[in-house]
Amino acid sequence: MKIEASILVAILVFEFVVSAAKGQEVCSLTVGELMECRPAATPPKPENPSAACCKALKHADFKCLCNYLDNPVLPSLNIDPKLALQIPKKCGLPTPQC
Template sequence: MTMMMVVIGKLSKMMVVVAVALLALAGGLKSVELCDMNEEGVMACKPSVTEPNPVDPSPECCQALSAANLTCLCDYKNSLLLPSLGIDPQLAMALPAKCNLTPPPNC
């Protein structure tokens, strides 16, 4: 893959993330689906990834996470989307291990 293709791919992904974040902030996003996790799954995990007092993930959270695309979730660890949803990226990246799931390499 050429460097130009990599840059275009990253810019495209960033534009999508910014658009989703803006919709969420503007209240135009009625439901959230993130990397094969529906709104119910995201909300089940939110207490575990929200500061200041995160809790251990619930069985519902771990079940939702087990069906999620973990590689896709890793792509968001440095994005603005997770913080815009009130999710701490470091706590989110620790969830797979807390749910006894194997995170993707280099995540």
Template sequence: MEGCKKLVLVALVLALAIFSEPMVANAQTLCRMTKEGLKACEPSVNGPNPAPPSAACCSALSNADMQCLCLFKNSRLLNLYGIDPNLALALPSKCNLPQTRC
């Protein structure tokens, strides 16, 4: 269950970064994930046939501040941005990353 919360947060951050340019503009990061890193994970969290997470996505997740991402865990924006929370929750395990408690 804790891993699920972590992935929901990752998905939310992805959505916010992808659809909200000012949050990660000018080489800034969101929870230590760059816009490029967030975009790299986008194909893995939406659509009926999501792609496996890329090396770039996993690298971005490995550098992310997961406690920071936990702040987004209860947001309802995931569905608004087409992010499947179940897919997002699966990303860390698919990337062989440790679980984070939120």
């Protein structure tokens, strides 16, 4: 079972990297914009969101992003979904209801 889960995570990470290389968007954000927010969602001491992160979140599709909160790729990228949910408020934006 662990091997199957590891393979699934590896495939998802691969897809994420390929999408980034192609410049694709996720929930109205480019992968580069999403990565701007990563330091603010990385434990144990998340940084304050950058101006670039907050600017990107102004046009994000939060309903879509909520669908990714349980994605097994996030922990493999050292992203804490609970911390990620706090970022909009820190940017002065409405907190998404997921």
